[in-house]
Amino acid sequence: MDFLTIIDYLGTFAFAISGIRLASAKRFDWFGAYVVGFVTAVGGGTIRDLLLDVPPFWMQQPSYLIVTAAALGFVIIFGKYVIRLNNTFFIFDAIGLGLFTVVGMEKSIAHDYPIWVGIIMGTLTGAAGGVLRDALINEVPLIFRKEIYALACVFGGLCYYLCTFWGVNDVVAQIIGAISVILMRLLAVKYHLSLPVLKGETGNT
């Protein structure tokens, strides 16, 4: 198990935890919480794979199911203590976001799609799982209203692109891309950076 795989599983674990915790707030049963956790963790990558017309990544090996099961067990056993670990999970989540974005970009560029498709696929891989999660628990998607989230994926994707454009080594470009996402996300939360809200028209539509 190499370093990238460990990061991948940590990110999956953090994403699954976020889904399971929101499901628990809605009083879902264990199975429902598991499904929400799994969809949060693999949903973005699944949408990407369907759009790219490649076999969904989590159907190749059962490890994502197992990591989600571990996340469910963790929440069941440690219950309230999970809240104290909020900062840890936040870091994992940001790392997962960065890694998933780069993985998604890589995968679509490997299938000969142009860079702008790659950036969309990277963003979908990182952020769409959270949107599916919020659809399942019947909430307005959090990521469209809180601190910068999906835009960090777009930003990281652009950084990655600029690196390759300037001839930077591919591995270095990946690392820079992922770190850009993570940094932007950390800064966004630390300084409460949000995008402007559209002036609401109430009841006119």
Place this chain on the structure above:
Amino acid sequence: MDFLTIIDYLGTFAFAISGIRLASAKRFDWFGAYVVGFVTAVGGGTIRDLLLDVPPFWMQQPSYLIVTAAALGFVIIFGKYVIRLNNTFFIFDAIGLGLFTVVGMEKSIAHDYPIWVGIIMGTLTGAAGGVLRDALINEVPLIFRKEIYALACVFGGLCYYLCTFWGVNDVVAQIIGAISVILMRLLAVKYHLSLPVLKGETGNT
């Protein structure tokens, strides 16, 4: 029209009825109710077919559209009397759940996927239509909170697997798998068997 086809249409009819009734409670028009009924009936199998990258089953022949139309006509004509048939529809729904689970497993195993993918695909075929239905009518998915539902699909899938593992004839294994789902579902509702609910964290996420 063989026995399996009749069961398939009965299950489709029961699933469509459940969608149409929930849509009617939300005051959808006939077209909306039809769409919700159709999505409830074929949604799970459609997600399965997209993930397996095979043509969606209901696009091969119009019978599922026709059965859904019959279900809509039934609810329009018999209106309130439908409620008296609750138990009948519940039995149809359980039979459909069992059959759909086995059909979904078969299909993914026929495409050389391992058994754990088969169990997921069987469960998706049986239970994901109800989740899509609840997303369309903007409700928190029922199956993640009420008596055991999707877990019955997982259980039936495991029974089917054990049968084939022990060398049981394939048709017998299918029947045992389907009956396991149906029995577990009937027992769950009769004795109000539910999975534990995750201790909710309110407002921490």
Place this chain on the structure above:
Amino acid sequence: MDFLTIIDYLGTFAFAISGIRLASAKRFDWFGAYVVGFVTAVGGGTIRDLLLDVPPFWMQQPSYLIVTAAALGFVIIFGKYVIRLNNTFFIFDAIGLGLFTVVGMEKSIAHDYPIWVGIIMGTLTGAAGGVLRDALINEVPLIFRKEIYALACVFGGLCYYLCTFWGVNDVVAQIIGAISVILMRLLAVKYHLSLPVLKGETGNT
């Protein structure tokens, strides 16, 4: 840029505006509004392309992303004045609906699907983006309850089919199909034509 492309972009613009306006009523940020606008505009065609197993149309060229960006800029800059243009957008939306329906039908017939699949695909292309939009903003889908909308796509699809059945030239059949959708939609809104609502069972399901 030919006439059809201009119509296509106008329709995309109108669909994106409708998504962005509803997102702004929910106080989404710019990124969220952009995503909702984009999903409203291309969501139906994406579902169609996934079901037909062809590459999603908007991944072939960035123009749909750019039109959506223009729609977002338009709403940001002109804000409240957009409301005064309600009638203009309504016309664009109806034209887009007609065009998208015919495009969807054409595409599935070009892939050798029967006419009834074509009508479904046309209706999905025209109307499913609005359903995805309402799922994203966590509202009950509007099109299942208000004036005739998706049924206009079905009607236009049938008109198109009858034209080809009677040997009408293909381009003429397309124009008649699109105009049927547009006319039915305009008449539906002008005369408040709605489908019957299913008699609700409250709390029985």
